Amino acid sequence: MTAEATIDRVVTAATPFEDAFRTLIEGDGAEAPSQIQSLRSAAFDAFRRLGFPTTKNEDWHFTSVAPIVEHDYLHITTPSGDVRRAALTPFLFGRSEWHTLVFVNGRYAAELSNTSGLPKGVKLLDLRRAWREAPQLTEQLGRITRYDDHAFTALNTAFMHDGAVLRVDADVEVEMPIHLLFVTDAVAAKSMMHPRNLIAVGRHAKATVIESYVSLSDAVYFTNAVTEVSVADGATLHHYKMQREGMRAFHVGTIETKQARDSHYISFSFATGGSLTRTNIYTSLDGEGCGATLNGLYMLDGEQHCDHQTMIEHTQPNCFSRELYKGVLDGQSHGVFNGKVYVDPIAQKTDGKQTNNTLLLSDKAQIDTKPQLEIFADDVKCTHGATVGRLDEQALFYMKSRGVSRQLARELLTYAFAADVLETIEQTSVREELERMTLRRFTTVADER
């Protein structure tokens, strides 16, 4: 009892955040509209009540957030850092013409962003400008996520101060992807960032959004991002999350989506950076005829810990969901995959499929994989499967017997393992970039598959 009580006190200690919160609401944060101010306060109350999750919490069983909690972080509320345009090149998929909002150390950087040429019917702006100039665009904030029982979402909501707001009007098809690029440099050391994004895709509209989280230093810092998404009737959103933060960074990123009738939400989460990272991707299929595709790839090495939790809620009949997550784990890395699928009693004819495959490249790498299906309807088709394997020794020998070096053979087989999930990426530049990263040491023949 005593030990438990002690643990609880440590991890629920909100004290270091109290000062930062007071500084925000009394300082730079005071400019936010009054309903945002109340939302922040309600969320901070929720965070105080919830505290950080322990591994006793079913949703955090395989991931201890202690390494995140044991640091004190400064909340950066003013522009900082020294990031030049050229430094961003490696993260732009070779496509600097895309509509891009850049955030440096958590704050919008207009001079690095590119919002020219946005089609009519598309609004893309930073959160603070939206609060000033178009507060109606931010009315949905806090209505999609559930901060009252998610500590990190509560923390983000309390500290929300910057981020991206995107609205695509009905029937508009945005041809070029919209890239939200969150970059940190050495100035981010010992600080925390709580990016808050809001994406609304109108009826029969179509868009592609990429959220990138990248570092230009190996500083210890904490990103705690939340993105709220609504996809209206018959709309389609391709949503890519690219997490390539520094090897000492902490990252918690939550995406919560609400889908209306006949909408399609196609998500891909790529995670390769950070020391301790957690990605939550939740979607709720709230109308008939929806489809959700949640795919992902995580590639880890060293002592990295990377956790993905997905939740697909089938609340209406005749929807489908497809989920394929793959992990490549080297060194002493630890991967976690928890895929939840909930099927409401009225969600008849639900068609769901979930797969998690892991390739272990070393004896010390570890994966915890946990499918979690809760099905309350009786006329549904839901399957799940998980595999864990190593590189095929026969295939390695076969390739080496053709003169291919051990290193290249390993890379090719690793690439081959990841290939089918990468092939699901529709956006060519993103797919090619990820293929290159999967084959990162394989430079001479990477232009052809």
Add this chain to the structure above:
Amino acid sequence: MSLLEIRGLTASVGDKPILRGIDLTVNAGEVHAVMGPNGSGKSTLAQVLAGNPAYEVTGGSISYKGQDLLEMEPEARAQAGIFLAFQYPVEIPGVSNAYFLRAAYNEVRKARGEGEVDPLEFADIMEEKLAFVDMDPGMLSRSVNTGFSGGEKKRNEILQLAVLEPSLAILDETDSGLDIDALRTVADGVNKLRSADRSFIVVTHYQRLLNYIVPDFVHVLAGGRIVKSGGKELALALEEKGYDWLTEGEPAGVNA
């Protein structure tokens, strides 16, 4: 100097001795057939030459172009000109045949101090090589051996042989599982690749293949040793009389 000199070679799989003292010399341009009943060690010999780590060499020596072959990694052997056409080619889903072939081709070229070729140059080379084995160019874009028929897999092995242009090619039961038409195609490919500076070791269970690929020498392997060597007529005698007349009175495990 001979291309390949095998002396007193012994090898095991796990604790089980398979090769019990092999002596074999292959000179440049020669074609040697190695025949023998099931379990005689034919495939083991082929795998050991290519450096398969599943087989442990317990004694003897192999000299290839004057180098100690047993000290070399499988990829170094391949780069030095040894090629094994597998009895059971391995499927590699997700890696295209073209990609794999060019990777292998460039690795071998690099080892020979030659420059790498780009996809366009390689496409030209492939056009010529595909004709050798009468192979559909569509096979190049498929994953290596994945979903290939038995004949397609063997053809693919010969295609790789044609591309990598080894000094010593070892064909491990390339005829197994082939119908007569596929066998002819494969044998034609091999015959076109015969030259004064390329040697072959053709491992087979049946004499039939040797009607198409006519060997200079035939060796009979039994109980892990070569029990008889001769010219191509030996293969015909084997076809007629079977292996028993050679292996009778030759208890396994006795070293000559």
